[in-house]
Amino acid sequence: xxxxxxxxxxxxxxxxxxxxxxxxxxxxxxxxxxxxxxxxxxxxxxxxxxxxxxxxxxxxxxxxxxxxxxxxxxxxxxxxxxxxxxxxxxxxxxxxxxxxxxxxxxxxxxxxxxxxxxxxxxxxxxxxxxxxxxxxxxxxxxxxxxxxxxxxxxxxxxxxxxxxxxxxxxxxxxxxxxxxxxxxxxxxxxxxxxxxxxxxxxxxxxxxxxxxxxxxxxxxxxxxxxxxxxxxxx
Amino acid sequence: xxxxxxxxxxxxxxxxxxxxxxxxxxxxxxxxxxxxxxxxxxxxxxxxxxxxxxxxxxxxxxxxxxxxxxxxxxxxxxxxxxxxxxxxxxxxxxxxxxxxxxxxxxxxxxxxxxxxxxxxxxxxxxxxxxxxxxxxxxxxxxxxxxxxxxxxxxxxxxxxxxxxxxxxxxxxxxxxxxxxxxxxxxxxxxxxxxxxxxxxxxxxxxxxxxxxxxxxxxxxxxxxxxxxxxxxxxxxxxxxxxxxxxxxxxxxxxxxxxxxxxxxxxxxxxxxxxxxxxxxxxxxxxxxxxxxxxxxxxxxxxxxxxxxxxxxxxxxxxxxxxxxxxxxxxxxxxxxxxxxxxxxxxxxxxxxxxxxxxxxxxxxxxxxxxxxxxxxxxxxxxxxxxxxxxxxxxxxxxxxxxxxxxxxxxxxxxxxxxxxxxxxxxxxxxxxxxxxxxxxxxxxxxxxxxxxxxxxxxxxxxxxxxxxxxxxxxxxxxxxxxxxxxxxxxxxxxxxxxxxxxxxxxxxxxxxxxxxxxxxxxxxxxxxxxxxxxxxxxxxxxxxxxxxxxxxxxxxxxxxxxxxxxxxxxxxxxxxxxxxxxxxxxxxxxxxxxxxxxxxxxxxxxxxxxxxxxxxxxxxxxxxxxxxxxxxxxxxxxxxxxxxxxxxxxxxxxxxxxxxxxxxxxxxxxxxxxxxxxxxxxxxxxxxxxxxxxxxxxxxxxxxxxxxxxxxxxxxxxxxxxxxx
Numbered sequence: 004x005x006x007x008x009x010x011x012x013x014x015x016x017x018x019x020x021x022x023x024x025x026x027x028x029x030x031x032x033x034x035x036x037x038x039x040x041x042x043x044x045x046x047x048x049x050x051x052x053x054x055x056x057x058x059x060x061x062x063x064x065x066x067x068x069x070x071x072x073x074x075x076x077x078x079x080x081x082x083x084x085x086x087x088x089x090x091x092x093x094x095x096x097x098x099x100x101x102x103x104x105x106x107x108x109x110x111x112x113x114x115x116x117x118x119x120x121x122x123x124x125x126x127x128x129x130x131x132x133x134x135x136x137x138x139x140x141x142x143x144x145x146x147x148x149x150x151x152x153x154x155x156x157x158x159x160x161x162x163x164x165x166x167x168x169x170x171x172x173x174x175x176x177x178x179x180x181x182x183x184x185x186x187x188x189x190x191x192x193x194x195x196x197x198x199x200x201x202x203x204x205x206x207x208x209x210x211x212x213x214x215x216x217x218x219x220x221x222x223x224x225x226x227x228x229x230x231x232x233x234x235x236x237x
Numbered sequence: 238x239x240x241x242x243x244x245x246x247x248x249x250x251x252x253x254x255x256x257x258x259x260x261x262x263x264x265x266x267x268x269x270x271x272x273x274x275x276x277x278x279x280x281x282x283x284x285x286x287x288x289x290x291x292x293x294x295x296x297x298x299x300x301x302x303x304x305x306x307x308x309x310x311x312x313x314x315x316x317x318x319x320x321x322x323x324x325x326x327x328x329x330x331x332x333x334x335x336x337x338x339x340x341x342x343x344x345x346x347x348x349x350x351x352x353x354x355x356x357x358x359x360x361x362x363x364x365x366x367x368x369x370x371x372x373x374x375x376x377x378x379x380x381x382x383x384x385x386x387x388x389x390x391x392x393x394x395x396x397x398x399x400x401x402x403x404x405x406x407x408x409x410x411x412x413x414x415x416x417x418x419x420x421x422x423x424x425x426x427x428x429x430x431x432x433x434x435x436x437x438x439x440x441x442x443x444x445x446x447x448x449x450x451x452x453x454x455x456x457x458x459x460x461x462x463x464x465x466x467x468x469x470x471x472x473x474x475x476x477x478x479x480x481x482x483x484x485x486x487x488x489x490x491x492x493x494x495x496x497x498x499x500x501x502x503x504x505x506x507x508x509x510x511x512x513x514x515x516x517x518x519x520x521x522x523x524x525x526x527x528x529x530x531x532x533x534x535x536x537x538x539x540x541x542x543x544x545x546x547x548x549x550x551x552x553x554x555x556x557x558x559x560x561x562x563x564x565x566x567x568x569x570x571x572x573x574x575x576x577x578x579x580x581x582x583x584x585x586x587x588x589x590x591x592x593x594x595x596x597x598x599x600x601x602x603x604x605x606x607x608x609x610x611x612x613x614x615x616x617x618x619x620x621x622x623x624x625x626x627x628x629x630x631x632x633x634x635x636x637x638x639x640x641x642x643x644x645x646x647x648x649x650x651x652x653x654x655x656x657x658x659x660x661x662x663x664x665x666x667x668x669x670x671x672x673x674x675x676x677x678x679x680x681x682x683x684x685x686x687x688x689x690x691x692x693x694x695x696x697x698x699x700x701x702x703x704x705x706x707x708x709x710x711x712x713x714x715x716x717x718x719x720x721x722x723x724x725x726x727x728x729x730x731x732x733x734x735x736x737x738x739x740x741x742x743x744x745x746x747x748x749x750x751x752x753x754x755x756x757x758x759x760x761x762x763x764x765x766x767x768x769x770x771x772x773x774x775x776x777x778x779x780x781x782x783x784x785x786x787x788x789x790x791x792x793x794x795x796x797x798x799x800x801x802x803x804x805x806x807x808x809x810x811x812x813x814x815x816x817x818x819x820x821x822x823x824x825x826x827x828x829x830x831x832x833x834x835x836x837x838x839x840x841x842x843x844x845x846x847x848x849x850x851x852x853x854x855x856x857x858x859x860x861x862x863x864x865x866x867x868x869x870x871x872x873x874x875x876x877x878x879x880x881x882x883x884x885x886x887x888x889x890x891x892x893x894x895x896x897x898x899x900x901x902x903x904x905x906x907x908x909x910x911x912x913x914x915x916x917x918x919x920x921x922x923x924x925x926x927x928x929x930x931x932x933x934x935x936x937x938x939x940x941x942x943x944x945x946x947x948x949x950x951x952x953x954x955x956x957x958x959x960x961x962x
Contacts, residue, residue, distance in 0.1 A: 004951045005836045046952070106935045111948040174944035 007044075009110055009180050011234025013037035015055060017227050033059070033224045035095070039232065043109045049101040051118075057224060059091040061126075065216050067135055068206035085153070085209075087133035091217055093124030095225060097166055110180060110236070113171045120164040120188055122225060126217050127157050135209065152209045160217065164188040164225065180234040187227050194222035260332065261552060268559040268590035270884065271361065272858045275330035276851045278356065280322045286817060289315050303412045309812045310411040311371075316816040318374050321360070323846035325861030327376065328359040329854065336553045337377055339545045340392050344399070344455055355399065361861070363564040363573075365472035367394050369401035371408050379564060382557035383476045384468055388543035388550040389461035397448035404447060406440040415811065430515060437517040445524055449531060458540040459532045463525055470509050470521040474630060475573070476558055477580045481634035485579065486650050488657070490690075490740035493650075497641045502633040503626075555581070562594045567865050567882045568617040569610070569872050571601040572639060576632045592658040593667050597881045599651035600671050603678060606644030610879060616872045645682045649738050651675055656745070656752060667884060673755070680757035687759070690739050691746035793839060793921065793930070793957040795895040799863060800845040801826050802902030805941070808909045823847070826903060826946060833951045837958045842893050862889055863898055866924055880927050887925075896925035901953065905941040913940040919953040931957055 015035040039053035063085040099118025103109045130151035137148050170184025198219055207215050262268060292311045296304055321327055328334050337357050345352040354373040365380040375398045377391075385391045401407065417432050424432070452462055483498050509521040518524070543550050558581055565574035575598035582591045604610040605622065612621045625636035642650070652675040659665070659672040745752040803823035805815040827845065834841040844860045862885040869880050890896045901919040908914065918934035933953050937945060 004833060004947055005955075106937060108948040108952045111944050173942070174947065177947060 004177050006177070006236045007042055007110075008237040009039075009041040009043075009049075009234040010237070011039055011180065011182075011232055013039055013053070013055075013182070013230050013232030015186070015228040015230045017224070017229065019223070033057075035224065035228065037230070037232070039234070041101070041110065041234070045109065047103045047107075047109055049103070049109045049114070051097070051099050051101060053097045053099070055093075055095040055097070057091075057093045057095070059093070059220065059224065060088045061091055061216060061220050062088045063133065063216075065212070066206040067209050067212050083135060083137075085133055085135045085212070087129070089126055089128035089133055089153075089213060089217075091124055091126050091220060093122065093221060093224070095123070096121045099166055101170070110172050111174050114169070114184075116166065116168040116170060116184070116186060118166040120166045120225070121161065122164060122221060123159070123161045124217065124221055125157060125159050126213050128153060128213065130156065150209070153213050154210050158213055158217075160214070160221075162190070162218075162221075164190045170230070174236065178236050180232075180236050182232040182234065183230065185227065185229050188222075188225045191222040191226035194219060194226065262332075262556065264552075264555055264559065264585050264588060266587060266589065268556075268588060270563055271328055271331050271333065271359075271556070271560050273327075273329035273331055273854050273861075275854060277329060277849060277854055277857065278322065280319055280356075281846060281849050281857075282851055285315055285319055286820065289817070303415075306412050306415050307408060310408050312816050313812055313814070314371055314407065316814075316820070318370050318372065321376060322358065322374075323857075325846070325857055325864045326361045328361060329857070331359065333359045333379070333382060333553055333556060336545065336549060337382075337391070337395070340388065340395055341399075343457075343544050344392055344396055344451060347454060351399070351403070355402070357395070361560065361564060363561055363568060363570070365469065367398050369398040369407065371402065371405060373402055375399070375402070379557045379560050380472070382554060383561045384472050385550075385554060386464065386468055387458070387461050388545055388547070389457040389541070390465040390468055391550075392455065392457050392544075393448065393452050393462040393465045396451040397444045399451060400444040400447035401440070404440070404443060406444065410437060410440060434513075434515055434517055438513065438519045441518045442524070442527060445528060446531070449528060453535070456539070456541050456544060458542050459535050459537045461542060463528050463532055466521045466525045466528070471505070474505065475576050475580065475632055476561070478631050479580055479583065480631050481576070481579065481638070486654055488653060488741065488744075490743045491650075491653055492737060493638075494737055497638050499634055499637050502631055503629055505629045555584070559588075559590065562591065563882065566594060566597060567869050569601070569612070569869060569881075570618055571598040571605070572622055572632075572636060574598050575602070576635050579635070589662045589665060592662060593665060593884075596651075596655040596658050596668055596671050599647075599654055600675060600678075601879070601881055602639055603644060603648050603651050603675070604879060606647055607678075611873055611875055613873050615874065645684065646738060648675065648678050648682045648684065649741055652679055653741050660749070666887075676755045676757065684757065685759035686756055688739075689741060689746070690743045693743050693747055791930075792960060793897055795840040795842065795893075795897065796834075796921065796957065797863070797893050797895055797898045798830065798841050798843045798845075799860070799867075799898060799900050800843075800847065801830055802904075803941075804902070805905045807907040809907060809911065822903070822941065825943075826950075829943075829946055829950050830901070830954070833947070833954045836951065837954045839954050839958050842895070859889055859892070862886065863924070867900065867922075870922070870927075877927075890925055896923045897930065898922050898924050899957075901950075903941055903946060912938070915939060915941045915945060917945075917949045919949075921957060 013036070015037060017033050019031055019033050035055045035057045037053050037055040039051055041049050041051035043049050066084045097118050097120050099116055101109065101114040101116050103112050103114045107113055128151075130153075133153065134149045134151040137150065138146070166186055166188055168184055168186035170182055173181045175181065289312050292315065293308045296307055296311065301307065322329075334357065337359060341352065341355060341357050345355070355375060356373055357375045357377065359382070360368075360376045360378050362378040363380045364378045365384050366378050367381055368376045370376075375395065377395070377398075381394065382391065385394075413436050414433050417429050417436075449462055453459065483493055483495075487493055509525070511520050513520040513523070558577065562574050562578045562581065565571070565577060574594055578591045578594040578598065582588065582595065585591060601610055602622075612618050622639065623636060625633050625640045628636045639647075652672070655668065655675055656672045659668040662668055742752065742756070746756075801823065803819055803826045805819045805822060806813045807815050827843070827848075831841060831843075844856055844863070846857055846860055849856055865882055866880060866886060869882055870878055872878065899919065899921050903918075904916045906914045906916075915937040916934070917937070919932070920929060920934075921931040922928065923930050931953075933949070933956070935949070939945065
C-alpha cells in the first residue's frame with residue numbers, strides 16, 4: 004500500500020546435526036539473531052541490509068594431536084580432545100536483494116533472495132580451562148602433563164560468502180511484516196566437502212585447532228538456516 | 238385563415254397535456270428505454286445479514302423438518318433475490334411494473350394480507366418467463382409481456398406465480414432435490430434428473446390449478462387462462478407473425494430481386510405434445526388439458542380480457558416490445574431485433590427509436606457478413622445467426638434475405654436505409670454515426686462512385702432486375718463466352734449484383750450534397766474512419782495488438798468503479814457459494830479499494846447498488862446502462878467486440894466526468910481436495926472508445942489473505958495512476 008521501509012528483527016535457526024548425531028547435544032538448534040532494514044526499490048525488488056549476531060561455545064569435540072605441540076616434542080604421541088571449551092562470538096553482515104516472484108508485489112509475497120555475506124567472528128579461550136592432557140612414557144615412568152598451546156587467547160577471523168534463499172513475506176494490518184523462509188551460504192555449505200578433502204586422517208595440531216574447528220563451526224551455523232522475521236513497515 | 242393552425246396547436250397541446258398527465262411515452266414518435274423511478278425498495282437498503290438471521294430464527298420457532306437445509310436455502314434465496322433486484326435489470330416504479338402491480342391488485346382484491354406480502358417487478362430480459370421466489374418476490378420478464386395477447390393472460394400467469402409462493406414450492410423443491418441427491422446413490426444421474434423434473438412438474442401442475450382458483454375469483458376471461466399456454470408454446474416465435482415485406486427496404490430506384498425472397502415460408506411446428514420427461518414443466522397439451530377440463534365446466538359469460546384496461550394493456554405491451562428490441566440488440570441477436578423492430582415500425586412508422594434499432598441491425602449484419610462480428614460458446618447466439626432453413630413462419634423471409642444477399646450488397650441496402658433515416662432524423666447522433674460508418678464500409682467494400690448511377694434517367698428500373706438481365710442474355714459461343722455465361726448465371730442466381738442496385742442512390746447524388754461529399758470516390762481496402770465515434774470505426778491490426786497488451790499509457794485520474802465483486806466458493810459444501818462470507822468480504826474489499834485509491838490519488842466514483850440510499854434511483858439506472866454495455870462487450874471474448882447499444886453512454890460519461898470504468902473482483906475457491914485458490918481480476922475499460930485500457934488477472938495458490946488483497950488492489954490502482962512509459 005505504498006510503504007517501502009521495513010525495520011525488524013529476525014531469528015535464524017538450523018539443526019545442529021553434528022551435535023545431535025555424534026555427541027550428546029547440549030544445543031540441538033543453532034540460532035542467530037538478526038536486525039535488518041529493507042527498502043523496496045521497485046515492484047519486484049527489495050534491497051536489504053542485515054546484521055546477525057551469535058555467540059557459541061565450542062565443546063572441543065575434535066581431537067588434537069598432542070605430539071604436535073612444540074613443547075611436547077619427543078614425547079609419546081597421544082590423541083585426545085582438549086578439555087574445556089572456547090567461545091565464538093560472531094557478527095555476520097548481509098547485503099542482499101529480494102526478487103519477488105511473478106504475481107507478487109514487493110514487499111509482499113514470495114521471493115528469491117541473493118546477496119553477499121561478510122562473516123566476522125572472534126574466538127576466546129581460557130588456558131586454565133582449555134588444555135590437553137598428554138601422557139609421557141619414558142622407560143618405566145609415566146608422566147601426565149598438560150599444555151594449552153592453542154595460539155592467542157583471542158583470535159579474529161573473517162570470511163565472505165554468497166547468500167541465496169527463498170522466502171515469503173506476509174503483511175498484517177498494513178504495518179507488520181512477517182517474513183519466513185530459508186537461506187543458504189554457499190561457501191559455508193561447501194565447507195563440508197572442503198573439510199572432507201582436507202581430512203588426511205590425522206588429528207589437528209594444537210596451534211591450528213581453534214582456526215580449523217571454529218571455521219567449521221561457523222560454517223555449520225551459517226550454511227543453512229530457516230528464518231522467521233518480524234518487521235515494521237514505514 | 239388562422240383557424241386551422243390554431244386548432245392544430247390546440248390539438249397538439251391537448252395531446253401533450255394528455256401524455257404528461259398519463260405519464261406515458263408517445264410511441265408514435267419515439268421511445269425512451271425504460272428506467273426505474275421513485276424510491277428504491279427496502280431490499281436495497283436493508284441489512285441482508287439481519288434479514289437472514291431473522292428468517293432463520295423464525296424457521297427455528299416453527300415445527301418443521303429439514304431445518305438445516307431450509308436455513309441454507311433461506312440464506313441463498315435472500316441473496317439471490319437481492320442480486321436480481323439490485324442487478325439493474327429489475328425495473329422499479331416504472332410504468333410496466335406499476336401496471337403489473339395493478340393486475341395483482343385486481344387479482345388479490347379479496348386477499349389484502351397476501352397482496353401485502355407480494356413484491357412484483359419487471360425484469361429487463363428477452364426471455365419469455367416469470368419467476369416466483371419465496372418471500373413473495375415475483376419477477377416478470379419483458380419478453381413475456383411482449384408476447385401476451387391479453388391482460389387476462391398476464392393475470393393468469395401472475396396467479397400461477399402467486400400459487401408457487403403460497404405453496405412454498407421454491408423452498409420445498411430445494412429440500413426435495415437435496416433429498417433426491419442424498420438418497421439417490423443407487424440411481425444414475427439421469428434418473429435423479431428425471432425424479433427432480435417429475436417433482437417440479439407436480440409443482441407446476443399444482444400452481445396451474447391453484448393459480449386458476451385465484452384467477453377464477455376475478456372477472457377475467459377464463460378461456461384466456463387456457464390460451465396463455467398457447468402463447469407460451471409459441472414463445473420462441475416473434476410476438477407477431479407478419480409477412481416480411483419485400484418493399485420494406487426498397488426505394489424508388491432500388492428494387493430487390495425476387496430471388497432473395499422465398500415464395501413460401503415454412504410451417505410452424507406443433508410441439509405441444511413433446512416428451513417432457515426431462516422438462517421441469519409439463520408439456521403444453523397436458524397443461525391446457527388440465528385447465529381446459531375445469532374452464533369448460535365454468536360459466537364464462539360477462540368475463541373480460543382486460544380489467545385494468547385494454548388500451549393500457551396494449552400500450553404496456555408495445556412499451557415492452559420496444560424494450561424487447563433494445564434487449565435483442567444488447568444480446569447481439571440482430572435478426573430478432575430487426576424483425577421485432579420491423580413489426581413495430583409497421584404500427585409506428587415514424588418512431589425514431591425503431592429507425593435507430595433497424596439501422597444498428599443493418600450495420601451489424603453487414604459486419605457479421607464481413608466476419609467482424611463473431612459469436613462463440615459464451616454468446617447469447619452460440620452459433621451465430623440461425624440458418625433460414627431452421628426458422629419458422631414469416632421471420633424466415635428475413636433470414637433468407639440475410640443468407641442470400643451478398644455482404645457487399647447488404648452494405649448498399651444498409652447505407653440506403655440508414656442514410657435516409659439520418660436525413661429523416663438529422664438530430665439523432667446515433668443515426669449520423671452509423672450512416673458515417675456505412676460510408677466507410679462502402680469504401681472498404683470497394684464500392685466507389687462509379688458503381689452507381691448519378692443521373693436520373695427517364696426510365697428507372699421498376700421491374701425485377703433478374704428478369705431484365707435474362708432478356709439481355711446471349712447464347713454462348715466460344716469457351717470463354719461459355720465461362721462468362723456460367724458466371725453470369727451464377728450472379729443471377731445470387732442477385733444480379735450488376736444491375737438492380739445501380740440507381741439506388743441516384744436521387745441522393747442529384748439532390749443531396751452531404752451524400753455526394755461523403756460517398757467514397759473509389760473503393761479501397763484501407764482503413765477509413767469517417768466517424769467521430771471510435772466505437773463504430775475500424776481499428777488497424779497494429780492498434781489491435783497494442784490493445785491486446787492492455788497496458789495503459791495514459792494517467793488515469795478518475796475512475797468509475799462498478800460494484801466490486803467478492804465471491805467465495807466451497808466445493809466441499811452442498812451450497813457452494815458462501816453467501817454471508819462473500820458479502821462480508823465484499824464490504825471489506827470495497828473499503829480496501831477506497832483506501833488504496835486515496836493513497837495513489839485516483840478519484841473513485843463508486844456505483845454499488847449495495848451502498849445506495851433509497852433516493853438514489855438514478856444510480857441504479859446508470860448501473861443498468863453500464864452493465865448493459867458490459868453484457869454486450871462480454872458476449873464474446875473478442876476484445877474488439879462492437880458495442881451498438883450505446884444510447885445512454887455519452888450522457889453517463891458526461892455525468893461522471895470519466896469514460897473509464899473499472900471492474901474488479903476476487904473469487905476464492907476451496908476445491909474438493911481442500912486446496913485454496915484465489916483469483917484476482919481488474920479490468921479498466923474506456924467505454925467511449927470501447928477499449929480495454931488495463932487488465933490484471935492472476936490466480937494464487939492460497940486463500941484470500943488480506944495482504945494479498947491489499948497488494949493486488951494497490952498495484953492495480955498504482956499502475957492505473959502511473960502507467961509504464
